[in-house]
């Protein structure tokens with residue numbers, strides 16, 4: 001699986017790390033700036049402008065692949081809400097959207113190992129071209145649960161677009177049609193990703209250094 005794999009016609013690779021398949025390098029010493037500075041936040045992992053540029057490319061690749069069969073985007077709440085909002089606007093097709101809320105982390109920084117559907121889809125997937133939109137693949141448990149669950153609903157096709165994939169943490173191999181960035185195996189927040197519901201509205205992705213979030217108010 002490549003970091004920029006798409007079913008068709010990806011743009012020519014450039015020197016940017018997310019196009020070469022290399023892990024996105026941490027920005028040494030580059031910390032979030034006011035008003036986003038916070039002592040529990042560490043170094044920047046993906047700056048806001050790189051997120052937006054990559055999402056524009058993903059949107060274009062998705063639009064090419066689904067040109068004659070606009071997909072149903074299935075957003076995985078809550079983490080994917082911001083990614084899906086930007087991605088949907090980068091796909092120049094009349095997409096539809098539905099949402100599923102799935103939780104396995106609670107307020108912790110490690111998966112509980114138990115994936116729970118908190119809210120199911122409203123739309124019947126039978127015969128639909130479904131694109132799952134995920135914010136992050138970490139252990140891979142959520143995605144593996146979700147693909148099995150949605151395949152059982154008889155879609156015409158089922159693909160995955162994940163913004164972030166943590167390097168080397170998945171027990172089984174992944175089948176991702178679209179991937180944004182490979183990131184180091186550390187807990188990250190921002191751009192939809194939270195710890196105990198905090199930091200989802202950061203416009204970038206950064207390392208979380210705050211320790212056990214249980215005491216957060």
Ligand SMILES: O=P(O)(O)OC[C@H]1O[C@H](OP(=O)(O)OP(=O)(O)O)[C@H](O)[C@@H]1O
Pocket residue numbers: 076077078079080102103104105106111134135136137138139140141142143193194
């Ligand atoms: O690959 P995994 O180890 O399964 O982790 C990935 C999942 O974890 C997060 O969801 P979370 O359970 O934290 O819920 P949230 O999206 O509401 O924050 C994230 O949004 C993914 O859905």
Ligand code: HPA
Pocket residue numbers: 105136138186187188189193194195
């Ligand atoms: O690194 C992460 N940050 C926030 N939420 C997550 N869910 C899985 N991994 C992560």
